[in-house]
Amino acid sequence: MNWYREISPTEKSTLWTCFGGWALDAVDTQAFSLVIPALIATWGISKGQAGLIGGATLVAGALGGLFAGVLSDRYGRVRALQITVLWFSLFTLLSACAQNYEQLLVLKSLQGLGFGGEWTAGSVLLSETIRAKHRGKALGIVQSAWGFGWAGAVLLYAIVFSWVSPQWAWRVLFALGAIPAVLVLYARRNVPEPPRDTSATTLKLDAKLPVLGIFDRSVIRTTIVGGLIGLGAHGGYHAITTWLPTYLKTQRHLSVLGTGGYLAVVIVAFICGCFVSAWLQDRIGRRLNLILFALCCAITVNLYVFLPIGDTAMLALSFPLGLFSAGIPATLGALFNELYPQGVRGTGVGFCYNFGRIVSAGFPVLVGHMGNSMPIGSALGIDAGAAYGLVVIAALMLPETKGRKIAETRSSSDPGTQNRQADAAHVAGASRDAQKAHEARAS
Template sequence: MNWYREISPTEKRTLWTCFGGWALDALDTQAFSLVIPALIATWGIGKGQAGLIGGATLVAGALGGLLAGVLSDRYGRVRALQITVLWFSLFTLLSACAQNYEQLLVLKSLQGLGFGGEWTAGSVLLSETIRAQHRGKTMGIVQSAWGFGWAAAVLLYAIVFSWASPQWAWRVLFALGALPALLLLYVRRNVPEPPRDTSSATARKLDAKLPVLGIFDRSVIRTTIVGGLIGLGAHGGYHAITTWLPTYLKTERHLSVLGTGGYLAVVIVAFICGCFVSAWLQDRIGRRMNLILFALCCAVTVNLYVFLPIGDTAMLMLSFPLGFFSAGIPATLGALFNELYPQGVRGTGVGFCYNFGRIVSAGFPVLVGHMGNSMPIGSALGIDAGAAYGLVVIAALLLPETRGRTIAPVHARGEPGLSSAPAPSEQKPAAQAHRA
């Protein structure tokens, strides 16, 4: 932990602010999956209707991520973070007061806008605050907050549902999801806005455009296309696995391990470990190599899952590497996407690359189902996930290595120990950087 002692107080405060926000987002998102049975019993709705709420929240989250990126470029990183946290907290609290299914569907969808936006705004803020040599570690650590929030949701679910009846317990659990609002007070007092770079011709050119148009400027359009493909492959593989693997193991392999608390605990621990290892590794071997390594391991592990003739115990053990490797990919994307873009369009670019993939990747689970009509569902899942992670590998090879780039011109408050040099991506057009 020598690196942690090296970073400044501002860097530490920003790190833990983003960590706390992402953990609290995860708490509420995972809490919804836990209370679905209570919602079905309370309002007599079907599983399809409950699933629609979750799906609408995810789509809204992707749109919120795109919007928050634009807002962070136009109005500042800290202000965009404050807006998304306040929005998320408000509609989380209102969701606890919903009186019927239709109200909850609308409120959870609106909440999703803040949920997706918080990651984008926080990611860009952190990337421009943390010094280059430790950026990968901090971004990976923040991604691990999802696992801690997930674990907190399971713990709170057990406590609240043992204390209150189901028709009231889910409301209490949702109300606790408003806790991110407390971050606003901390952010206002302790997290400064990163400085704006106006020194380079590229920065001035892109600042003159609307951010949403700037990411399609000739100097960065290649980055936008390739980054979007990485987001598509990363989310496509993940959604194919989470959608179809439980069904495959239960219906075709007749395994019961997925219904156990032990499986859930293994997956959560594996996710956290994967984020931490990816955080350390990407600052050692680079963003591209780290992304390629975890994507290849994901493809191999998924195919072992669907083709090896193993039982419950072995499946439980194999769930650890699956969760471990799948966590390493998103833990890398934050640093990589932020380091690819000039500051004037960085928020919009990060929001697009990450969330374009989230929206379009919905086609991968559909493709598995379609292929499953003519082949075993396990074979379809292995092919589909392999193709998705293969897309990540190919797209990563088309990008430059960005490890070590300084992407903020001067650190806030002039704290010592941080480079004040402009980023390589801002010293020369992105197109030249790709050829380097």
């Protein structure tokens, strides 16, 4: 943790603000899956209706991520983060007051807008605050907050449902999801807005709507390739999480998925995967790290579906699968942020990450269709292999961005503060010189 001692108080406060926001988002998102039986018992809804709430929340989350990226480019990173956290907290609290299924469906969908937006706004803010040589570690660690939030949801579920009757316990659990609103007060006092780049390229892109700026000729290749990476990463993940439990229960007749041990292994593996990816990507680079984890995911999931192993071995194999699948999203934050100029960075990151989330819904559907003519395990292995193969191919089409300089914020006590101020003065001076030259030509 020597790197943590090097970063400034501003960098640390921004890191923990983003970490806390993502962890608390995970608490509420994962809590929903735990309270589904209580909702079914309370309102007599079907499993399909409960699944529709989860699906609608995920789709709304993807749209929220796209919107938050545009918002952060137009109004600032910190303000966008505050808006998404407040939105998420408000509709989480209102979800606890829902009186019927229809109300809960609408409220959870609206809550999803803030959930998806928080990741986009937070990742852009952190990327522009943390110095380049530690950016991968910081963003990877923030991604691990999802695992900690997941574990927190399980713990809160156990406590609340032990003390409150099920018909009220789910409401209490949702109400606790309003806690992230406290982060807004902390962010207002401790997290400054990163400086805005005034270079000619950024000014040119800012002259357009940010959502159109990511299709500018100078960055459209990045947008297309980044979208393909997001598609492959989410497609493989959703194919696995959607069909692997069904495959293991129905075709392999394994009971491991119903045990607390399996859940503990998956959560710990996710956290470890984020930490390994965080450490590795600042050493070997974003592109190679992404390729490595994608290949390992494809290999591991095929071992899952083709090796004739029992419960114990399957439980052990769950750890590397969870670790490798977590390492991919832990890399995307740094990679996507380093690919775009500041004027459209939020929009670009939001598009690459969330375009994949929306379109990747086709991968689980494809597994189902393929399963009509072949064993579901074979369909899953082929589908996930194709998705992660797309990640590898797309990553090879991108430049390595490790160490790339983007806007950085340091406290006045940092050794690098004077350099940052000198860079800002140089940019401002260059802008003034360009303006004078333009006026001279005009006269």
